[in-house]
Amino acid sequence: MTSFTVRAPASSANLGPGFDSLGLSVPLYTTLRVTPQEVTEVVPLGPELEGTPADEGNYVYRAMELAAGRARRPLPPARVEIETEVPLARGLGSSAAALVAGIVAGNELLGRPLSDEQVLDVAAREEGHPDNVAPALFGGIVVATLDKLGTHYVRLDPPANLGVTVLIPDFELSTSKARAVLPGEYSRADAVHALSHAALLAAALAQGRLDLLRHAMQDYIHQIWRAPLVPGLSDILEEAHRHGALGAALSGAGPTVLCFHDTRENTERLHRYLHGVMTKNGLTGRVLDLPIDTRGTVVERQQQGSPVKD
The missing domain is CATH 3.30.230.10 (Ribosomal Protein S5; domain 2)
Structure with a gap:
């Protein structure tokens, strides 16, 4: 061969x-x-x-x-x-x-x-x-x-005009550590919230409903528990949409944070915001725009x- x-x-x-x-x-x-x-x-x-x-x-x-x-x-x-x-x-x-x-x-x-x-x-x-x-x-x-x-x-296939912006901090976070902070049990309300939002997110991505991403990407299963391990994560999840993001999420177990953006729009404002979050929290790292x-x-x-x- x-x-x-x-x-x-x-x-x-x-x-x-x-x-x-x-x-x-x-x-x-x-x-x-x-x-x-x-x-x-x-x-x-x-x-x-x-x-x-x-x-x-x-x-x-x-x-x-x-x-x-x-x-x-x-x-x-x-x-x-x-x-x-x-x-x-x-x-x-x-x-x-x-x-x-x-x-x-x-x-x-x-x-x-x-x-x-x-x-x-x-x-x-x-x-x-x-x-x-x-x-x-x-x-x-x-x-x-x-x-x-x-x-x-x-x-x-990715919806038309959907791009990704990632903030990659210069510190590591092991998956085992990020999983260790998750609770052993969840309430029925949290389970229903997770199921409904995951279903909405899959449907929004399938139909190209970029307007729904901010709402569909809400999560109570893992992000709120991992937020103390990733300085600035809570701020980004709450505020990134005000700076040009279509929605935001912790990438995997972190510490990278992912934001969706509309590729027809300039991402300079989003980049400034994400760099500002890092500076506020004493972090260094990279912010990259990537296609899927x-x-x-x-x-x-x-x-x-x-x-x-x-």
Whole structure:
């Protein structure tokens, strides 16, 4: 087999009320270059991956082995070079991008015995929820569930004129820490609020009702509990719409915050506001405007000196 490259995008999960079930992909990528050879080599590259294992204990390589395990076949040896643009522990699906890229790479190395649906199921069961891995695999906006019967999903193309602005602080927040602050039980009122708003959000995104996003993205399940871990989050959730945002949410477990914007409008005012929130709270970070990635994970094979994309 010839060498190939796998590129998986970052993702933003939950989008407010869609806890563990709704996400979208953005164009920051984890890239693997895989070359079949006699012995296995794992080569993390770049500052983001400094200190990560350079052997078969690497998370990406373990993900490749998950594909082999589901296919019940041994994984052929290869050189695996890993690079990423996705900041680690920032709520942008860095582990999901690595997991999906690894499973897809392992499946490619084995000759693709697994279907896309099987790849998704392997990833969702390893991650414990499908909200990051589904958009990382398929691109766009994805609503997905995980149960004992399988992983089920609906992919939506992004509505016209919907863009994303992300505030990425310069501090890390582990998913385990962000999950530890969540309560063990919720009231019926909070459950009804979550269900109704998640349904409204999915319907608004499906029909391009950008006017409903601010209302649909309200959440009482996780954001209010995680707000003390992310200085300025409460202010952004309450006030961002006054500065040009269509709606705002904590991205995944945080600390990144996502705002939707109308791509026909200038985002300078929103950027000023978000930078002001960081300054007020003694934080540093980046504010980026991003489109929604619609391709998901892409495989490019080298064939007779020319790349062939799948």
